[in-house]
Amino acid sequence: MSCKYSLLFLFLCGFAALSDSVKTCGKELLEGTSCTIKLEIETNKSPDEIKWFHETSETLILRWKEGAIKKIVESVSKEDDGSLTFKSVSLNDTGKYKYEAFNKDGTEIVKGVKEIKVFAKAPKPTVKANCKNGEATLTCDIGDRKDLNVSWYKENEIIKNEEKSQLVLTSAKVQENKPYSCKVSNPVSTEQSDSFTVTCTGGTSDGSGRRKLFGFDFWIMVSILAGGGTLLLLLICVLIICACRSCKKQKNLEQDEDELRLRVFHDPASNGTARSKNTARGQPAPPIPQVDTSPDTPPPQTQPQPKAQIRARPPPPPEDDDEYPPPLPRPRNKQHRKRNEEPYRPME
Incomplete structure (x- = not known):
């Protein structure tokens, strides 16, 4: 018996959870929510025809007549009481919805208008800092979202609460080495950034202590x-x-x-057989006669050469005349000296 009661209890809990999952649509909805717009009609009246319109776009969403659905869009469904249920609302579903109910003879029983606003979930913001000349300016980065309110916190205490456009915290309200964060919100969701400690160490940095040079680390x-x-x-x-x-x-x-x-300059001078091209007086030297060295030819008779005259050594200059010494004697041509120094050979 207890097992039957347990199963019944689980069935009722599941049914309650299922009925709670599809709630009545409020005026402000989070994107992706499932909800129902109630058709407000007296219980003793049974309509024969029901129409739902998206009044903002003037589009017929649902038409039910004589127990059958004549037209319906994919994103909605009809409840037994004629209410309109959204499977998953989107941003395009924002607007006013008009409903009408008629009896069998076409008389209007009831009509009304319901309005809903769908909001996207708020993203998690990021705090960015720009350091210039030792002062930091904080920015709450939320991308291109324009439907969010921004609040600034220092050490978990709110310091600024401005709507939408106030994404920047000026340097006049920023203290170094203090944690800051920003919170963004809309009517259906709220997100807060991580805590960010400002550290500007001179020059330009990104506010986290990392200095920048030419825009890079x-x-x-x-x-x-x-x-x-x-x-x-x-x-x-x-x-x-x-x-x-x-x-x-x-x-x-x-x-x-x-x-x-x-x-090349010294080699001809060291060779004993070489002759100078000019004599000591600057005249061209005579050519050397060719001597036939064959064995049958007697050697040529050499003429006796006069001995070189011995000249006396010039007297030394006076001792008191040291300022202008006499010029040194220039040596004669080596060829001429050698010719004069040849030994005397008597004629045979």
């Missing part, structure tokens, strides 16, 4: 600039090293050319 920009500066410094060092090596190579090449010129 300060330390990220510092890292990028440091990396770019390091690469630039490395490139400059490479260019300097290449320039130094090029200069050193050019200098070594010039030294090699100078040494080659000196070597």
Whole structure:
């Protein structure tokens, strides 16, 4: 027996919950709600025809006549008493609804108008800060919603309650290192942002202590600039090293050319068989006669060469005349000296 009562109790609870789920439509509704607009008619009158109109758009929503539905839109349904039920109201359902009831002979029994307003659920706002010159300006970000009221809180105490357009809390009312939040609401829903602590450390930041440079995070920009500066410094060092090596190579090449010129200049002088192109007096030297070195040809007779005259050494300059020393004697042509210094060979 107790089991039967338990099942009956569960059935009644389910029926009550089902009937509570479809409530009477109030004037202000949350989007997505199911509700019913009651047809206000006396119980002793049984209408033969019922019409529901969306008066704002002048659209026929429901027509019932002689126990059958002649026209109905998808988003609504008819109750047994002629009431209009919305399965899920939307923003487009906002407006005034007119109903009419007639008896069998077409006489109007009752008519009336019901109005509903549908609101979207309020989004959760976000507090954003803009720091400039050490002062912060707070903004309650709610997107493009225009149907919301905004309230500002500091340390969970309301400090400003303005409607709709007051989304910005000026820097005159913002204190650093204090938690702030904003609450948005409409007649059917309310949402509050997370607590936000303002920290402006000079320069420009987003209010959360993170400094900005060129609109980006300060330390990220510092890292990028440091990396770019390091690469630039490395490139400059490479260019300097290449320039130094090029200069050193050019200098070594010039030294090699100078040494080659000196070597070419000194080689004819160190060779005993080489002759000067000019004599000591600046006249061109005579050509060297070709000597036949064949074994049948007797060697040519050499003429005795006069001995070189021995000249006396010039006297030394006076000791008191140190200011203007006499010029040093210039040596004679090496070829001429060698020719004079050849040993005497008697004629055979």
